[in-house]
Amino acid sequence: MKTTLEELQQLLANAAFLKTFGMMVHSCAPGECTVVVPYAAELERPGGVLSGITLMGAADVAMWLAIMTERGTAEQWLTTDMKTAFLRGARRTDVHCTARVLKLGKRNAYGTAECRAADGELLTHHVLSYAFVSA
Amino acid sequence: MKTTLEELQQLLANAAFLKTFGMMVHSCAPGECTVVVPYAAELERPGGVLSGITLMGAADVAMWLAIMTERGTAEQWLTTDMKTAFLRGARRTDVHCTARVLKLGKRNAYGTAECRAADGELLTHHVLSYAFVSA
Amino acid sequence: MKTTLEELQQLLANAAFLKTFGMMVHSCAPGECTVVVPYAAELERPGGVLSGITLMGAADVAMWLAIMTERGTAEQWLTTDMKTAFLRGARRTDVHCTARVLKLGKRNAYGTAECRAADGELLTHHVLSYAFVSA
Amino acid sequence: MKTTLEELQQLLANAAFLKTFGMMVHSCAPGECTVVVPYAAELERPGGVLSGITLMGAADVAMWLAIMTERGTAEQWLTTDMKTAFLRGARRTDVHCTARVLKLGKRNAYGTAECRAADGELLTHHVLSYAFVSA
Numbered sequence: 001m002k003t004t005l006e007e008l009q010q011l012l013a014n015a016a017f018l019k020t021f022g023m024m025v026h027s028c029a030p031g032e033c034t035v036v037v038p039y040a041a042e043l044e045r046p047g048g049v050l051s052g053i054t055l056m057g058a059a060d061v062a063m064w065l066a067i068m069t070e071r072g073t074a075e076q077w078l079t080t081d082m083k084t085a086f087l088r089g090a091r092r093t094d095v096h097c098t099a100r101v102l103k104l105g106k107r108n109a110y111g112t113a114e115c116r117a118a119d120g121e122l123l124t125h126h127v128l129s130y131a132f133v134s135a
Numbered sequence: 136m137k138t139t140l141e142e143l144q145q146l147l148a149n150a151a152f153l154k155t156f157g158m159m160v161h162s163c164a165p166g167e168c169t170v171v172v173p174y175a176a177e178l179e180r181p182g183g184v185l186s187g188i189t190l191m192g193a194a195d196v197a198m199w200l201a202i203m204t205e206r207g208t209a210e211q212w213l214t215t216d217m218k219t220a221f222l223r224g225a226r227r228t229d230v231h232c233t234a235r236v237l238k239l240g241k242r243n244a245y246g247t248a249e250c251r252a253a254d255g256e257l258l259t260h261h262v263l264s265y266a267f268v269s270a
Numbered sequence: 271m272k273t274t275l276e277e278l279q280q281l282l283a284n285a286a287f288l289k290t291f292g293m294m295v296h297s298c299a300p301g302e303c304t305v306v307v308p309y310a311a312e313l314e315r316p317g318g319v320l321s322g323i324t325l326m327g328a329a330d331v332a333m334w335l336a337i338m339t340e341r342g343t344a345e346q347w348l349t350t351d352m353k354t355a356f357l358r359g360a361r362r363t364d365v366h367c368t369a370r371v372l373k374l375g376k377r378n379a380y381g382t383a384e385c386r387a388a389d390g391e392l393l394t395h396h397v398l399s400y401a402f403v404s405a
Numbered sequence: 406m407k408t409t410l411e412e413l414q415q416l417l418a419n420a421a422f423l424k425t426f427g428m429m430v431h432s433c434a435p436g437e438c439t440v441v442v443p444y445a446a447e448l449e450r451p452g453g454v455l456s457g458i459t460l461m462g463a464a465d466v467a468m469w470l471a472i473m474t475e476r477g478t479a480e481q482w483l484t485t486d487m488k489t490a491f492l493r494g495a496r497r498t499d500v501h502c503t504a505r506v507l508k509l510g511k512r513n514a515y516g517t518a519e520c521r522a523a524d525g526e527l528l529t530h531h532v533l534s535y536a537f538v539s540a
Contacts, residue, residue: 016177017186020155042151051152052214053192060187079187081351081399083218083488085515085532087508102530103492110490110530112517125507125515127490127532129351216486216534218353220380220397222373237395238357245355245395247382260372260380262355262397264486286447287456290425312421321422322465322484327458349457353488 059113062099194248197234332369464518467504
């Protein structure tokens with residue numbers, strides 16, 4: 001891998017715009033990354049279900065880090081397209097989100113992500129496209 | 136309209152999970168709603184571009200409120216599917232996001248949303264599906 | 271416009287892979303194109319509803335031609351991503367499909383398309399991304 | 406399984422609207438189905454690449470059959486949403502398309518499909534939503 005779990009963890013910790021979500025890197029492998037979103041009442045929408053924004057944020061971040069496992073942390077990759085299917089609501093549970101790169105080209109990347117509750121239930125399924133931004 | 140702008144504004148103000156984004160209702164009409172996300176440095180991702188999470192959050196909320204203009208605030212509607220195309224990055228600008236309901240059935244709704252910078256440039260384009268959740 | 275309606279019509283007539291669908295160009299304007307799919311029983315799926323493949327094909331072709339109205343017919347543009355929402359079934363009706371380019375960059379294009387029945391009812395809504403392929 | 410490979414094969418053979426594509430069922434398992442599209446010059450778009458319509462058609466059909474492996478052939482399920490990422494062009498090759506159901510509820514199904522060239526290369530990736538239509 002071009003990037004260690006510690007480097008990815010550091011990157012997340014420094015990202016002010018993600019502070020609300022309290023995400024942590026759980027594990028990574030080449031082209032793959034899992035983040036955890038610990039349960040927090042303030043991430044729930046009315047009705048006591050984890051907000052969709054949180055789940056989409058987790059998927060977007062997990063894919064961002066998954067690309068870095070192959071390409072390092074210096075390059076800038078941006079999300080160009082993202083689709084989310086909300087399959088089940090998450091209630092009072094930590095969420096694990098795993099992203100996998102299916103295609104990594106010179107300028108484009110594509111992959112899937114899935115968020116699961118602590119009991120393993122599939123909550124959301126995502127497909128994401130990223131583009132490399134040359135400096 | 137089944138809901139006034141003041142009711143929608145109140146709803147947003149009460150939604151703790153949206154506090155980070157600082158969104159406000161700008162205007163609404165039957166089947167349509169525009170929210171504003173005022174510029175805030177803490178919503179930027181590394182590189183000084185507004186985070187995708189913020190833009191997706193704005194679109195999701197704008198559609199949620201657009202449905203309420205037709206159906207009132209008592210019913211519970213949840214996002215079942217959402218796709219976002221990130222067309223341009225937003226730098227140091229307020230963002231206006233307008234959602235429009237294209238189809239509103241008894242149990243399902245579908246529509247589009249678009250986020251624009253203060254100068255009118257199209258930043259993101261979204262399509263969203265919502266489902267009515269009977270109590 | 272960089273391309274006339276006659277040129278677009280000729281292009282369609284020459285495309286063997288589209289022969290099944292019987293599409294014709296109805297009208298075009300800069301960044302916009304409408305194609306018609308005349309009713310044909312052999313395009314129906316079991317149950318007497320127009321097949322989704324036909325509607326997706328119409329949207330893909332309409333966007334392809336819409337890009338040509340701005341860029342001419344010599345350049346090669348390919349679909350990179352396409353999403354379709356099937357909102358209502360089409361029964362025994364001609365279908366009009368209108369595509370509109372929302373963003374046209376040097377290398378990428380993005381737009382929407384919608385298919386409507388003869389009575390104006392919205393059948394499907396599509397978002398499409400295209401990429402320019404340099405020779 | 407609620408349906409045999411022979412029943413699925415028969416269903417395809419009877420579907421007039423699919424005749425152009427020449428698809429055959431290759432294999433199936435509970436919640437899973439693979440169809441083959443044999444190479445045919447008349448399915449190519451200008452430039453000698455297999456048309457996107459063919460690949461989307463294969464994915465849509467593969468998912469339709471995958472649902473039948475769990476639910477039988479009597480129920481009517483319709484595509485409500487479908488997204489395709491075109492990752493590589495297919496040239497002069499048979500295509501295998503495998504669909505997998507990720508969630509199967511009483512009224513809704515969701516899954517992925519992927520089309521691969523004869524050499525195993527990933528051509529397209531799809532996500533599909535289906536709804537059960539009660540008679």
